[in-house]
Amino acid sequence: MIFFLAGVTLLIVAFFTYGKFVEKCFRPTDDPTPAMKNPDGVDYVPMSWKKAMLIQAVTIAGTGPIFGAIAGALWGYWAYIWIVFGCIFAGAVHDYSAGMLSIRNNGANISDIVGKYLGNGPRHLMTVFSIVLLVLVGTVFIASPAGIMQSLFAPGNETFFQIVVIAIIVYYIIATVTPINQIIGRIYPVLGIIMIASAIGIAIMMFVQGNWADMPPATLTNVHPTGRVIFPFLFITIACGAISGFHATQAPMMARVLKHEKEGRPVFYGSMIIEGILAMIWATVAMHHFGSLQGLAEAGAAPVVVATVSMDLLGPIVGTIAVIGVVLLPITSGDTAFRVSRTILADTFKVDQKPIPKRFLLAIPLFVIAVVLTFWVDFGIIWRYFAWSNQTLATIALWSAAVYLKMYGRPYWIAYVPATFMTLIVTSYIIVAPEGFQLPMNVGIVVGIVVAIGLAVLFQVRTPKAKETVKS
Numbered sequence: 001m002i003f004f005l006a007g008v009t010l011l012i013v014a015f016f017t018y019g020k021f022v023e024k025c026f027r028p029t030d031d032p033t034p035a036m037k038n039p040d041g042v043d044y045v046p047m048s049w050k051k052a053m054l055i056q057a058v059t060i061a062g063t064g065p066i067f068g069a070i071a072g073a074l075w076g077y078w079a080y081i082w083i084v085f086g087c088i089f090a091g092a093v094h095d096y097s098a099g100m101l102s103i104r105n106n107g108a109n110i111s112d113i114v115g116k117y118l119g120n121g122p123r124h125l126m127t128v129f130s131i132v133l134l135v136l137v138g139t140v141f142i143a144s145p146a147g148i149m150q151s152l153f154a155p156g157n158e159t160f161f162q163i164v165v166i167a168i169i170v171y172y173i174i175a176t177v178t179p180i181n182q183i184i185g186r187i188y189p190v191l192g193i194i195m196i197a198s199a200i201g202i203a204i205m206m207f208v209q210g211n212w213a214d215m216p217p218a219t220l221t222n223v224h225p226t227g228r229v230i231f232p233f234l235f236i237t238i239a240c241g242a243i244s245g246f247h248a249t250q251a252p253m254m255a256r257v258l259k260h261e262k263e264g265r266p267v268f269y270g271s272m273i274i275e276g277i278l279a280m281i282w283a284t285v286a287m288h289h290f291g292s293l294q295g296l297a298e299a300g301a302a303p304v305v306v307a308t309v310s311m312d313l314l315g316p317i318v319g320t321i322a323v324i325g326v327v328l329l330p331i332t333s334g335d336t337a338f339r340v341s342r343t344i345l346a347d348t349f350k351v352d353q354k355p356i357p358k359r360f361l362l363a364i365p366l367f368v369i370a371v372v373l374t375f376w377v378d379f380g381i382i383w384r385y386f387a388w389s390n391q392t393l394a395t396i397a398l399w400s401a402a403v404y405l406k407m408y409g410r411p412y413w414i415a416y417v418p419a420t421f422m423t424l425i426v427t428s429y430i431i432v433a434p435e436g437f438q439l440p441m442n443v444g445i446v447v448g449i450v451v452a453i454g455l456a457v458l459f460q461v462r463t464p465k466a467k468e469t470v471k472s
Contacts, residue, residue: 001207001215003077004280008277010084011280014088014092015265018092019265021414022265023265025410025411026097027410028100028261028262028264030260030261033259034103034255034256035256035259042354043107043180043353044256045257046258047258048259049259049263049266050189051189054188054193055189055192058191059188059250060095060240060244060271060272061332062141062144062330062332062334063141063145063148063329063330064241064246065279068237068238068279069278069282069286070283070305071237073283073296074225075224075228075230077219078234079287080283082235083238083241083283087241087272087273088273090242090243090421090422091272091276092268092276093415093418094394094397094398094401094415095248095251095269097398097415098110098397098401101401101404102256103264107252108347109249109343110130111123111126111129111130117407118399118403122396126393130393133390134341135337135366135369136386136389138341138370139373140334142172144303145327145330147161147303148306148323151301151303152320152323165375172331172334172338176338176363184336191332194325202309202314203281205313210288214290216292224293226297229441232429235391235425235429238279238283239391239394240279241276242279243391243394243422244394245390245391245395245397246333246337248394248397249337249344253336253339253340253343254267285309286309341363341366342362342366345362385435388426388430388436391425391429395419395426399415406459406464407463407464416459419455423452424449431443431444
């Protein structure tokens, strides 16, 4: 219990301390934001920062900080370490950087931000990479909520699963093409409050009913029931809740609605802290609710774990409501994934998004691909590639932030250090992973170290010298 409380306390304190320091590194100004300079009534629509923060929190959450934290809990207290320190020093810095760079570049998408600070080659790579990632995210967040609903109401019934999938896709299409203030701006702040309330409810009942004696031993040895190594697998398994490249794709959506740059810290850094706390709650309940880590491993897939925990702790009525709340999280991330895909395509091909037929023109092909992936590709395969590509995108976004900060004479190490670490992680992982090159672990670690050091040195050599007179 003490480690959980300490972790949550560190996350909250970090928002007011390290988050404030990160904000000072970017030096928010009073210049007009994109929403104030060029509102278009579709994607650029001014909103209050409180509403934007709740929207950001619920859209970046999805099932990632829940499913990832449950899977990561199999490593015991290592999950706490990565969630807390990853969130504070990598994930929240990543989210804030992506949001602020988007604001200062007229609401640019992450691919254009990367292009500006890393060059046209990386820009084109990131355009493709972002679209692929977002379609994978959208597909994951079609299948995962449908899977939760199936496990709750109709276990094993494939027809029920297909009906839920179709309903979700229809909603996604509507939400993707409508102006941001009509559905997302009205409904998602409420869903954000429900998400936070549900997490608090689970946490309270965890303290009231939980058997803390069943927590794994307080050790930093590898306690994974199958012996799966900590490095690099833990850092890919727990993405949302620690650091997630998906957030870099979502940040521009809120960058296009903020009224002032100073609202960036609560909206971007603060939302990531909320997600870190959410991950801590679910990692903790997963660790002790099933008697042991072996019991957790045998409890079933993450959707089953969520349903079981919710019903056991909250009872059938409130538990069902909580599960439905968990179902809504990936839906709010899925539709914004497709929405951002549409805006990236629109920015890339210069397609005016005011006429609604042009919004459909870009959105429909994305949904066709997602339907094919949902019904004809194994979910486990999609999730594995999503996890790696997600962390790779976060790595590239951090390098872009480091370049920006160094160019303008700011403390660039806040992005440089986590970018180097994440380079080591994603490189080592793809070398050794089953969906990667499947080479021995020692080869993966050596290659990861070489690539990370190489990029760190290249950054120092190639990044332009600091400019004295700039704010963007």
